[in-house]
Amino acid sequence: MASSSLHAIELRHLRYFIAAAEHGSFRKAGAAIGVQQSALSRRIRDLEYHLGATLFLRHSGGVSLTFAGQRFLRRARQVVRNVGDGMQDIASIGRSEHGRVRIGIYSSIASGFLAELLHRYADRHPKVQIDLIDDNPGEHIAAIRRLRLDTAFMTGERDWPDCTTLPLWSERVFAVLPNDHSLAQRDEVQWDQLADEEFIVNESAPGQEVHDYLVQRLAAFGHHPQIRVQRVGRENLLPLVALSRGLTVVSEAMTAAQFPDIVYRPIFGEILPFSAVWSPKNDNPALSKLLDLARSLATARQTELVTQSVSWMKPRAGPSQSPDPLQ
Known part of the structure; x- marks a missing residue:
């Protein structure tokens, strides 16, 4: 398989593939991740084309993984997990958490x-x-x-x-x-x-x-x-x-x-x-x-220094300045 075909594989291809494998159905996978069934099916066909291998057996009850699909599922999950972990690390650095x-x-x-x-x-x-x-x-x-x-x-x-x-x-x-x-x-x-x-x-x-x-x-x-x-x-x-x-x-x-x-x-x-x-x-x-x-x-x-300075400069009331309670 040419390297240019591998380079054409996108992260979404792997996510669609994993969802279909987990749900056993393109329709259920599309509903779960918010993607139309037809779009998900096209992306998985693209993935199979770029890999040069059939990943799913299609049948009336849904889909099931081929032997190549079973082998690829483990690798796909690892790639998606690593990308997710890397994005979290970068995001945490951006937020100065690390x-x-x-x-x-x-x-x-x-x-x-x-x-x-x-x-x-x-x-x-x-x-x-x-x-x-x-x-x-x-x-x-x-x-x-x-x-x-x-x-x-x-x-x-x-x-x-x-x-x-x-x-x-x-x-x-x-x-x-x-x-x-x-x-x-x-x-x-x-x-x-x-x-x-x-x-x-x-x-x-x-x-x-x-x-x-x-x-x-x-x-x-x-x-x-x-x-x-x-x-x-x-x-x-x-x-x-x-x-x-x-x-x-x-x-x-x-x-x-x-x-x-x-x-x-x-x-x-x-x-x-x-x-x-x-x-x-x-x-x-x-x-x-x-x-x-x-x-x-x-x-x-x-601000604290200015406040203290103003407070210190204010005249303080002496006994003669106190209001006479009898007036």
């Missing part, structure tokens, strides 16, 4: 916006695999452009070529101090109070970004800051602060992580914006759902 999303991070996921976003996303899409990758911004952007990373949540609102940027949230910046440091008793600290301090950063991400950030902020005080690189991960850097090996800075989300003998103090006026960055060529449905949720969460948080 799939994978690869996320580059800079901020801690101990608390804050990113922690809440990931928690909500995991609740709504429990079958989507979430991969988190710590790396430098340059590596994140390169991976996004090559579609090896779906998105990265990074500091700043910079426009990256060939990428889309969406500002989402901001975090305060905190100095990490030993609890016996002279500044530990203050509610907040200022950069000029930190200018003569020695700082430590970790070698891996986001160590280089923290290093550059400190240099930029402290250069205005006339000398290059003392910054030493420690070959430890982020989780071991803060215990070194407790050992008086130097100070460091973290974003607000990291302050949920508690370590003995250190304190977090906000740096006056220092706010760090965070944005999502992704490639417009990325058509991963799981990414689309994540970004939709991020937008929704950012809008809800902004």
